[in-house]
Amino acid sequence: MDVKTTRISQPQLDGQFACCDRIAAYWQSLGQSPTAYVETYGCQQNEADSEKLRGYLAQCGYAMAQGAEGADVVILNTCAIREHAEQRVFGNLGALTHTKRRHPGQKIFLCGCMAGEPSVQERIRSSFPHVDGVFSTHHLWRFPEMLLGVLEGKKRLFFTRDEAGSIAEGIPQARDSQLKAWVSIMYGCNNFCTYCIVPYVRGRERSRHPEDILRECRELIQSGVKEITLLGQNVNSYGKDLDCGVDFADLLEAVARIPGQFLIRFMTSHPRDASEKLFDTMARNPKIAKHLHLPFQSGSSRVLKAMNRHYDRETYLAKVAYAKKVMPELVLTSDVIVGFPGETEEDFLDTLSLIRQVRYDSLFTFLFSPRPGTPAAKMEDLTSKEEKNRRFDRLCALQNEISAQIHSGYVGRTLTCLVDGRDGDSLTARTEGGRLVRFSGDDALIGSYQAVTITGATTWSLTGRL
Ligand code: SAH
Ligand code: SF4
Numbered sequence: 001m002d003v004k005t006t007r008i009s010q011p012q013l014d015g016q017f018a019c020c021d022r023i024a025a026y027w028q029s030l031g032q033s034p035t036a037y038v039e040t041y042g043c044q045q046n047e048a049d050s051e052k053l054r055g056y057l058a059q060c061g062y063a064m065a066q067g068a069e070g071a072d073v074v075i076l077n078t079c080a081i082r083e084h085a086e087q088r089v090f091g092n093l094g095a096l097t098h099t100k101r102r103h104p105g106q107k108i109f110l111c112g113c114m115a116g117e118p119s120v121q122e123r124i125r126s127s128f129p130h131v132d133g134v135f136s137t138h139h140l141w142r143f144p145e146m147l148l149g150v151l152e153g154k155k156r157l158f159f160t161r162d163e164a165g166s167i168a169e170g171i172p173q174a175r176d177s178q179l180k181a182w183v184s185i186m187y188g189c190n191n192f193c194t195y196c197i198v199p200y201v202r203g204r205e206r207s208r209h210p211e212d213i214l215r216e217c218r219e220l221i222q223s224g225v226k227e228i229t230l231l232g233q234n235v236n237s238y239g240k241d242l243d244c245g246v247d248f249a250d251l252l253e254a255v256a257r258i259p260g261q262f263l264i265r266f267m268t269s270h271p272r273d274a275s276e277k278l279f280d281t282m283a284r285n286p287k288i289a290k291h292l293h294l295p296f297q298s299g300s301s302r303v304l305k306a307m308n309r310h311y312d313r314e315t316y317l318a319k320v321a322y323a324k325k326v327m328p329e330l331v332l333t334s335d336v337i338v339g340f341p342g343e344t345e346e347d348f349l350d351t352l353s354l355i356r357q358v359r360y361d362s363l364f365t366f367l368f369s370p371r372p373g374t375p376a377a378k379m380e381d382l383t384s385k386e387e388k389n390r391r392f393d394r395l396c397a398l399q400n401e402i403s404a405q406i407h408s409g410y411v412g413r414t415l416t417c418l419v420d421g422r423d424g425d426s427l428t429a430r431t432e433g434g435r436l437v438r439f440s441g442d443d444a445l446i447g448s449y450q451a452v453t454i455t456g457a458t459t460w461s462l463t464g465r466l
């Protein structure tokens with residue numbers, strides 16, 4: 001699937017910045033200070049995109065509001081991964097008719113993965129007349145142009161033309177945290193797992209140039225960021241479209257060479273492309289967190305084939321064994337789908353036995369949700385909803401037991417943690433493996449790495465003392 005990645009040119013971006021200037025001038029001429037609210041659903045890719053939208057909005061003169069009530073601009077940055085996620089968005093979108101009635105100047109936009117679905121675009125056109133604009137992820141870089149158009153009284157705008165996808169460098173980002181930063185290294189996905197809608201709504205895989213990524217990381221670290229998470233749907237295939245001889249392991253190594261005390265994380269690794277070179281690179285570099293999120297989806301090779309995952313149970317387990325061998329302290333987390341069409345009790349038992357064998361720190365568990373347009377949505381599915389729910393509960397019970405055991409194993413150990421905030425009486429911190437730790441201490445510690453001795457554990461979190 002060779003698609004030439006196009007890069008948005010500087011004049012094209014300058015055109016957007018000119019729109020920002022005109023929007024800021026418009027509000028100045030009215031003598032008003034506008035506000036905006038961006039609500040983010042779904043994964044870190046959307047979080048990262050929302051930071052760009054807030055960056056653009058700041059450049060247009062908007063201050064950020066805490067909610068939709070009274071805001072001059074409301075953007076819902078949506079997720080399409082499961083039906084439930086979409087229903088929530090439609091519910092919240094409907095509720096915006098009320099905020100708009102109370103503040104008729106309010107401009108409402110829908111973007112993100114749902115905006116890439118033709119059926120959603122249709123539904124907005126026919127049933128949500130209060131929405132002023134819809135733009136898919138391919139068109140995010142054109143948001144100022146859309147906002148200006150809407151403010152100038154153009155009728156509803158849809159920037160949803162399906163494009164191969166491009167890369168825009170230089171969009172301003174208003175980052176949520178001074179301590180932790182998302183850095184997208186690539187966009188889109190080529191894998192077409194049969195259950196998944198992402199390749200349809202986010203387009204083909206395209207990698208940012210290593211120099212652009214490294215420049216961004218250097219700037220972040222210089223500004224005091226302590227943790228960088230490199231983002232992509234399948235980070236292990238980074239660089240394949242660039243032909244510049246840099247793969248994901250090389251990129252990790254290059255980021256780790258940037259001077260300063262910081263930790264590198266990454267999401268998500270597809271098991272097919274996870275290589276020994278990657279694990280060796282992780283093992284060798286103290287700045288790369290010894291945490292691997294390696295979604296397995298199912299423990300049954302038959303189901304994995306139907307999912308088009310391109311690995312089987314044995315290959316997955318062999319990769320995990322190698323990773324654990326070179327990183328004995330490795331924290332493993334994963335995603336799993338229960339109730340894929342045709343999953344038998346035997347297939348499900350394979351999933352349970354894989355979980356028992358690997359012993360994940362924690363799992364993201366999902367009930368299969370048919371996504372219109374994907375191959376799995378058309379597969380015969382004879383298992384009842386009740387049976388799927390029972391399997392789901394059995395799986396969660398097993399994982400909770402394992403998580404609790406692993407957590408109690410932490411008690412008595414001293415771990416280096418990044419203190420990231422306060423929650424009530426305690427400070428919160430994250431271990432290298434991403435575990436939440438609570439302990440008492442002074443706010444001055446926020447933003448520093450501290451050695452914390454673990455004194456207690458539950459299924460979900462750890463408690464400790466300095
Ligand atoms: N690119 C990542 C996954 C991104 S989506 C990867 O391949 O690992 C996050 C998770 O949502 C997936 O790992 C999968 O477990 C789940 N998921 C995706 N589509 C789903 C669907 N149709 N029904 C249920 N879960 C789904
Ligand atoms: Fe979806 Fe598969 Fe791509 Fe992950 S790798 S985003 S599950 S198609």
Ligand code: F3S
Pocket residue numbers: 041042043044045046078079080081112113198202
């Ligand atoms: Fe959802 Fe899109 Fe992420 S579908 S999980 S927000 S890539």
